[in-house]
Amino acid sequence: MPELPEVEQVRISLLPHIKGKTICKTEVRLPRMIKHPSVPEFMAGVEGKRVTDITRKGKYLTLMLDDGRYIMVHLRMTGALLILPRDFQEPPFAKIRFSLTGGLDLWFTDIRTFGTLSLCGGNDPWQDKGYAGLGPEPLSQEFTEEYLKEKLKNSHQMIKSFLLDQHKIAGLGNIYADEALAMAGIRPTRFTDKLTRMQMRALHEAVNLVIAQGLKNHGTTFRNYQDADGHMGNNKDFLMVYGRKGMPCKTCGTALKQIKVAGRGSVYCPHCQK
DNA sequence: CCGTCCTCCTGGCCGC
DNA sequence: TGCGGCCAGGAGGACG
Numbered sequence: 001m002p003e004l005p006e007v008e009q010v011r012i013s014l015l016p017h018i019k020g021k022t023i024c025k026t027e028v029r030l031p032r033m034i035k036h037p038s039v040p041e042f043m044a045g046v047e048g049k050r051v052t053d054i055t056r057k058g059k060y061l062t063l064m065l066d067d068g069r070y071i072m073v074h075l076r077m078t079g080a081l082l083i084l085p086r087d088f089q090e091p092p093f094a095k096i097r098f099s100l101t102g103g104l105d106l107w108f109t110d111i112r113t114f115g116t117l118s119l120c121g122g123n124d125p126w127q128d129k130g131y132a133g134l135g136p137e138p139l140s141q142e143f144t145e146e147y148l149k150e151k152l153k154n155s156h157q158m159i160k161s162f163l164l165d166q167h168k169i170a171g172l173g174n175i176y177a178d179e180a181l182a183m184a185g186i187r188p189t190r191f192t193d194k195l196t197r198m199q200m201r202a203l204h205e206a207v208n209l210v211i212a213q214g215l216k217n218h219g220t221t222f223r224n225y226q227d228a229d230g231h232m233g234n235n236k237d238f239l240m241v242y243g244r245k246g247m248p249c250k251t252c253g254t255a256l257k258q259i260k261v262a263g264r265g266s267v268y269c270p271h272c273q274k
Numbered sequence: 275c276c277g278t279c280c281t282c283c284t285g286g287c288c289g290c
Numbered sequence: 291t292g293c294g295g296c297c298a299g300g301a302g303g304a305c306g
Contacts (some may be wrong), residue, residue, distance in 0.1 A: 001299060032282095059300080076300050077283085093284095112283040130301070155303070157276060159282085166301085174299065223298080264280075264299065 002075045003059060004171030006225050006233060011056045014228035017083040017104060018063075022050045026225030027097040033110070036118040036126055045119045046071060046098070058134045058170030069121040071130055073108070078224045079115030082107045110222060112199055134170040138211040143169065145204045152200055154190040158201075160188035161196070161262040169207065174264045175220055175242045179210040182240040187273045188259070213238060221229040225231065241267040 003011065007105030026032060026043045034042045049065040060106070061081075063071040073081070082091050086103045095116065096108035108115065118128055136142035152159075161179040162168055181188055183206035186199055186264055189248070195203070214220060222243060226232055236243075240250055245258040250270040258267045 050295095074300080077298080078285090110283095111285065112299090114282065116301095155275080161277080164300085263280095265297085 001077050001173055001175065001215070001222070002219070002225055002226035004211055005060050005173075005228075005235065006219035007056055007061060008074065009075060009219040009227045009233060010075070010270065011054050012062055012217075012227075014081055014083065014106075015054050017108060017228060018051045020050065021100040021102050021104070023047055024101060025099040027030070027099075028095075029097075030095045030110075030113060033095055033108070033117060033122070034112060035116040035128075036120070037124070040120045042117070043240055045069065049116060051100075057131070058166055060128075060131050060134070060139060067122065067157060069124075072132070073120045073130060074118055075110075075114045076112075076116065078111040078221055080224070080226055081111045081228050082109060082226075082230060083228045093223050097225055110138045124248045130166065133167050135166065135168045138172070142206075143204075145201060145224035148204045148207075149197075150198045152195060152203075154191050155248065157192055158188065158261055159186060159192050160264070161189045162192050163207075164262055164264065171211065172207070174189070174266075175239070176210050176214060176251070178205075178242045178267055179240055180206040182268060182273060183210060185273050188261045190274075243267070253271070258264050 023046050028039050031039045049067055051063050052066050054061060054062040061073040084105050084107060086105050090108050091107050093109045093111045094107050096195055098105060098106040120126060123174050132147050155162060160177060163172050184202040186203060214235045217233055217238060218236035219225060220235040221232035222236060241256055242258050246255055249256055249272055252271050253270040254269055256267050257270050258265055
């Protein structure tokens with residue numbers, strides 16, 4: 001499940017292949033993945049346009065086009081963007097194909113088909129609500145310790161729910177939320193306004209650290225995630241808790257517990273996390 | 275405002 | 291071996 005580090009790795013691996021290339025032809029095999037506008041408008045709007053850059057905020061990717069409009073992509077659970085030579089064997093679960101100048105195809109593949117694409121900008125006032133409401137990203141200038149403390153104090157919810165809320169912090173998903181809590185020594189069920197100043201400080205540092213580590217390791221490949229070149233990330237080996245239910249805590253050896261918080265499996269160490 | 279439950283979806287895994 | 295059932299979860303919406 002691509003979170004900030006995985007989406008960033010997709011951006012980095014994709015950029016050199018498609019920057020400056022023109023989309024000559026599109027093929028939409030699963031229309032409902034086009035969130036906005038209609039499929040014909042989407043196709044007509046992107047064909048003949050040159051991709052000038054790719055940006056990312058949170059888990060959203062934005063392919064900038066040379067007419068000022070842009071394609072906004074969300075990979076959700078199992079979406080992937082793959083670059084393959086034209087008329088190479090097509091990838092499994094292929095849902096959308098962008099044929100580019102220079103003999104390459106950009107494929108959007110998706111097993112569970114939750115991924116979305118939109119065409120925005122120009123004269124079209126439509127905005128993606130999820131994107132518009134994104135909070136600051138970890139490691140950004142806006143994501144200060146003060147910002148986090150303020151938000152934590154002013155909300156009354158379980159910390160796991162808080163970390164998954166993209167309005168509060170953009171880019172964390174289930175993996176990095178659990179990892180940040182493990183590193184900060186905080187239980188997923190703790191209420192945000194009951195955290196000590198020390199815990200808030202530790203959490204701010206932990207969020208930045210787990211994201212930085214994920215970026216450094218080119219993302220976490222647990223099941224399906226791969227970058228535009230089909231490469232896996234190797235951050236899985238560094239995870240403290242995610243996917244390690246029942247296994248010994250890497251710090252104290254206690255068996256890790258799994259509970260459900262905010263509808264998500266949440267793994268933590270009952271000894272190290274208070 | 276917040277939690278819970280539900281929806282979208284399918285591969286993979288478990289138990290019988 | 292085969293099959294039913296359950297699990298994985300990003301985001302958004304209904305409901306209490």
